[in-house]
Amino acid sequence: MRTTTDFQKMKQEHDKIVMLTAYDFPSAKLAEQAGVDVILVGDSLGMVVLGYDSTVSVTMEDMVHHGKAVKRGAIDTHIIVDMPFMSYHLSIKDTLLNGTRLIQETGANAVKVEGADEVVAHIKALTRAGIPVCAHLGLTPQSVGVLGGYKVQGKSAAAANKLIEDAKKCEEAGAFMLVLECVPKQLAKAISQSLSIPTIGIGAGAETDGQVLVYHDILMYGVERLPKFAKQYTNLNVEIQKGIEHYISEVKQKSFPSDPHSFMMKEEEMLGLYGGKK
Ligand SMILES: Nc1nc(=O)c2c([nH]1)NC[C@@H]1CN(c3ccc(C(=O)N[C@@H](CCC(=O)O)C(=O)O)cc3)CN21
Numbered sequence: 001m002r003t004t005t006d007f008q009k010m011k012q013e014h015d016k017i018v019m020l021t022a023y024d025f026p027s028a029k030l031a032e033q034a035g036v037d038v039i040l041v042g043d044s045l046g047m048v049v050l051g052y053d054s055t056v057s058v059t060m061e062d063m064v065h066h067g068k069a070v071k072r073g074a075i076d077t078h079i080i081v082d083m084p085f086m087s088y089h090l091s092i093k094d095t096l097l098n099g100t101r102l103i104q105e106t107g108a109n110a111v112k113v114e115g116a117d118e119v120v121a122h123i124k125a126l127t128r129a130g131i132p133v134c135a136h137l138g139l140t141p142q143s144v145g146v147l148g149g150y151k152v153q154g155k156s157a158a159a160a161n162k163l164i165e166d167a168k169k170c171e172e173a174g175a176f177m178l179v180l181e182c183v184p185k186q187l188a189k190a191i192s193q194s195l196s197i198p199t200i201g202i203g204a205g206a207e208t209d210g211q212v213l214v215y216h217d218i219l220m221y222g223v224e225r226l227p228k229f230a231k232q233y234t235n236l237n238v239e240i241q242k243g244i245e246h247y248i249s250e251v252k253q254k255s256f257p258s259d260p261h262s263f264m265m266k267e268e269e270m271l272g273l274y275g276g277k278k
């Protein structure tokens with residue numbers, strides 16, 4: 001299992017960190033078997049697994065429930081769990097209690113929080129208390145209402161400079177890693193060069209220290225359209241649809257279940273069926 005210091009070393013050695021989300025036992029097991037460096041139990045589960053139209057509806061209970069399943073499927077992989085909407089804003093005490101629940105109840109290694117500004121103090125408190133924190137800047141989906149949609153962030157020089165300052169504050173507060181979502185590639189490069197902690201990009205170009213994408217997006221699994229930054233590596237929608245339709249047609253045509261999928265009674269036992277009368 002990789003540690004926070006291993007990720008630091010990977011940045012120094014230009015060994016790209018590959019992160020993938022996972023939300024349950026099978027996705028975690030397959031991600032671990034394929035060899036991802038780190039699994040993110042993203043609150044994107046609210047959208048791709050639970051069917052909400054944003055991540056704002058996701059609760060601590062949801063994250064604990066899915067986090068536990070992921071850990072059971074990937075006991076040897078570094079796991080980061082997203083702290084959900086409003087679980088790290090009310091007070092430092094609430095943040096520490098929620099961070100503790102995510103780590104203790106799921107067995108995950110670290111938590112992730114979105115934003116800088118008021119959140120920086122919470123990153124510091126969690127880290128001081130022994131909970132590793134991954135920061136997340138740029139497009140922060142839990143603020144979709146304030147941002148006015150899922151839009152690229154840091155496009156102007158002023159917005160870019162603010163993001164560079166925010167990134168430095170997250171590092172100074174103790175974050176061990178930083179996710180950069182939907183920012184121009186030049187900005188992601190500048191931030192990656194000015195920090196000593198690794199950056200993980202999603203819609204941030206090729207010059208971050210690592211990459212993250214959503215499980216269901218790379219596999220085209222249950223999602224209909226992909227964000228511009230995501231890439232489809234296979235199409236499970238097609239395979240799953242085909243499989244289910246084949247099952248339906250075989251049952252309807254009475255070709256399934258056939259004998260190889262049935263249980264048999266021995267001939268002599270058959271003679272005793274209905275008390276020997278037939
Ligand atoms: N399936 C999925 N994949 C994700 O990457 C993802 C989620 N869900 N849910 C949580 C957040 C929301 N994310 C999103 C969702 C949509 C766009 C999007 O459509 N962006 C536009 C760019 C808009 C612009 O030009 O400013 C795009 O065309 O990609 C971006 C990030 C990323 N996360």
Ligand SMILES: CC(C)C(=O)C(=O)O
Nearest residue numbers: 021042043044179212
């Ligand atoms: C897209 C990644 C970075 C995330 O936060 C999530 O999956 O929830």
Ligand SMILES: [Mg+2]
Nearest residue numbers: 042043044082
């Ligand atoms: Mg998230």
